[in-house]
Amino acid sequence: MVLPSHSLRIKAGVQWRAFDDGLVVYVPETCETHLLDTAWLQALAGFDAAAATAASQGSLHQAPAFTASEWQSLVDLKILDAIT
Amino acid sequence: MRCGSFNVCLRSGLPQIAAGITQLYRDFAVLDPADTYVDFEVEVRAPNAMRRHLRPQALLLCDGRIPFKPLPLAQAMPMLEWGLNWVISSHAHDCLVLHAAVVERGGRALVLAADPGSGKSTLCAALVHGGWRLLSDELTLVSLADGTVHPIARPISLKNASIEVVRGLEPDIVLSEVCHDTAKGSVAHMRPPRASVLAMDQRARPAMLVFPRYGAGAALDSRAEGRAHALLELTRHAFNASVLAGEGFDALCRFVEGVHAHRISYASFDQVIPEIDRLWREIE
Numbered sequence: 001m002v003l004p005s006h007s008l009r010i011k012a013g014v015q016w017r018a019f020d021d022g023l024v025v026y027v028p029e030t031c032e033t034h035l036l037d038t039a040w041l042q043a044l045a046g047f048d049a050a051a052a053t054a055a056s057q058g059s060l061h062q063a064p065a066f067t068a069s070e071w072q073s074l075v076d077l078k079i080l081d082a083i084t
Numbered sequence: 085m086r087c088g089s090f091n092v093c094l095r096s097g098l099p100q101i102a103a104g105i106t107q108l109y110r111d112f113a114v115l116d117p118a119d120t121y122v123d124f125e126v127e128v129r130a131p132n133a134m135r136r137h138l139r140p141q142a143l144l145l146c147d148g149r150i151p152f153k154p155l156p157l158a159q160a161m162p163m164l165e166w167g168l169n170w171v172i173s174s175h176a177h178d179c180l181v182l183h184a185a186v187v188e189r190g191g192r193a194l195v196l197a198a199d200p201g202s203g204k205s206t207l208c209a210a211l212v213h214g215g216w217r218l219l220s221d222e223l224t225l226v227s228l229a230d231g232t233v234h235p236i237a238r239p240i241s242l243k244n245a246s247i248e249v250v251r252g253l254e255p256d257i258v259l260s261e262v263c264h265d266t267a268k269g270s271v272a273h274m275r276p277p278r279a280s281v282l283a284m285d286q287r288a289r290p291a292m293l294v295f296p297r298y299g300a301g302a303a304l305d306s307r308a309e310g311r312a313h314a315l316l317e318l319t320r321h322a323f324n325a326s327v328l329a330g331e332g333f334d335a336l337c338r339f340v341e342g343v344h345a346h347r348i349s350y351a352s353f354d355q356v357i358p359e360i361d362r363l364w365r366e367i368e
Contacts, residue, residue, distance in 0.1 A: 015330055017337045021310025026333035031326040033319045033333065035312055 008071065008080045010047045029078045040066075040074075047080075086113040088225070088236030088284050090172065091120050094164075095127040098142060104161035108239040108260060108273055111281040124171045128164050130157075146171040155266075162263050162271050165241060169222055172236065173323040179234060180335040181323040182224040186233055187216035192291035193233045194364065195224050195343070197321045200268075203298030206246035209274055210353045211360070213253045218280035219288060228328070228335050231342060232287040237280040239273035247272045291367060293318070293345040294360065305349040306359050314345035 013028040023036040023044070043066065074080045085092050096102070127145040131154045142160035144152055144167040151170050155163050173181045184197035185208035194216070198204040208221045219233055221240040226233055242250055242259070247270065251259055258275035293314060309317075315336055319325055325332045344367050350356035 013330060015333050017312075017315070017333075019310060019312035019315070019340075022312030022316075024312050024315050024337075026330065028329055031329070033316060033325075035316045 007083050008047075008075070009083050010044065011078055011081050014079055016041075016044055025077075025079055027078050032077070034077055034079070044079075085109065086115055086284070087168070087238065088220075089234050090123040090176075090236070091115060092168065093117060093122040093125045095125070096129060096160075096164075098128055098130070098157070098160050100142075100157065100160040101128050101164060104164070104260060104273075107258065108161075108275045110275065111278045124168075124175070126164070126167055126171065128160055128167075159263055159266050161260060161273070162241075162266055165239065165273060168238065172225075173223055176223075176225055177324055177327055178229070179225040179227055180325075180328065180332055180339065182226065182318065183222070183321045183323060184224040185221045186219040186224040186288075187211050188219050188233075188235075188286075188288040189216050189364070190368070191286075191288055193219060193224075193288035194292045194294065194360070195233075195290055196294050196296055197224075197318060198296050201243075203246070203296055205241055205243075206249055206298070207296050207353075207356060209240045209242065209246075209250045209257075210253060210357060212240070212277060212280070213250075213257065214357060217283060217288075218276050223323075226290065226335060226339055227287070228331060231335075231338055232289055234287055235280070235284045237276045237284055239276055242272050242274060244269045250274060290339060290343050292364065293340070293343040294363075295345075295347045296356065297347075297349045298351070299349055300351060302349050302351040304351075304355040304359060305347075306363070307347055309345040309347045311340045311345065314343075315340045 011029060014025060016023055016025040018038060018041045023038050023041050025034045025036055085094060125147050128142055131141050131143040140157040141154040142157050142163055143154045144163050146167055182197060184195050185204050186193050186195045187208060196204050196208060205221045212218045218237045219235040223236060224233060225236060247262055250257060260273045262270050262272045264270045295317060318336055322332060346363055348356055348359060
């Protein structure tokens with residue numbers, strides 16, 4: 001099932017670094033490193049910002065629009081998981 | 085024996101090993117075992133008494149463990165080299181260990197990362213012959229603490245056609261006897277230059293990363309590589325990325341942020357070495 005972005009979160013320990021030619025993401029659960037389009041930077045940074053502010057302000061994360069299958073691809077790579 | 089930042093205790097009663105060490109490790113410092121902390125104990129010997137006479141073999145032990153199956157006795161010296169690579173890459177976790185050659189000029193390091201068969205060691209030998217200091221032809225050890233490269237200027241491993249290519253560079257180059265029918269084909273090792281051995285305590289700061297690819301008859305193709313793509317490819321060449329996990333990812337990121345990355349396809353030293361010199365001058 002594909003989940004809306006506001007019900008997803010970055011999995012623990014995932015690291016990323018943005019460069020001009022792409023966004024490199026390290027996933028500790030799989031020990032894999034992935035190259036994503038830089039468009040994902042805003043989304044991942046948004047998750048982080050939401051995590052930092054949600055506890056104190058209750059703000060909701062608003063990520064850029066991606067298709068359902070694109071969100072699902074990050075879930076499949078274990079970069080994101082569902083908030084249950 | 086002092087080997088870069090490691091002290092290796094080597095034991096063998098095999099004449100092939102004695103001859104190989106005498107030839108290839110001539111300039112390495114021999115330490116007093118009674119007064120030295122030993123990082124690795126490596127032994128090459130016959131598996132058992134019968135094997136000394138019937139299809140004789142050599143067995144490698146690293147710190148008492150047997151990492152490889154025995155090999156024919158004629159492959160004893162290559163086996164020692166592979167064993168040293170294995171023991172270092174399996175234990176040097178205070179460093180990011182890259183499967184890459186590395187040479188130095190002016191205190192800065194040029195790293196050559198490539199899949200086996202891409203001509204990495206051959207190009208490394210040619211660069212060293214041209215005056216670059218050898219840091220390693222096989223293992224680039226990047227300190228997690230400060231990002232510098234630890235030299236470990238051991239013999240350069242050459243395979244198949246590259247053996248005669250390197251032999252043709254200069255008559256004075258010292259190559260071991262060619263060992264045929266190994267898992268890697270025919271192999272020989274080139275003695276590291278004395279100056280590189282004596283300078284093994286001088287670390288270097290990574291400045292350039294090249295992904296070389298030799299192809300017979302290929303036109304020179306040199307292009308800058310983006311850092312994200314370089315990082316992704318370098319991850320494949322990191323022996324201990326899974327051991328270091330997030331710390332290794334951080335180290336890889338810092339590494340690519342500190343270097344200029346290029347991808348060069350070539351067919352001859354006449355193409356690639358002037359191109360590397362040109363790129364190097366641009367960052368000086």
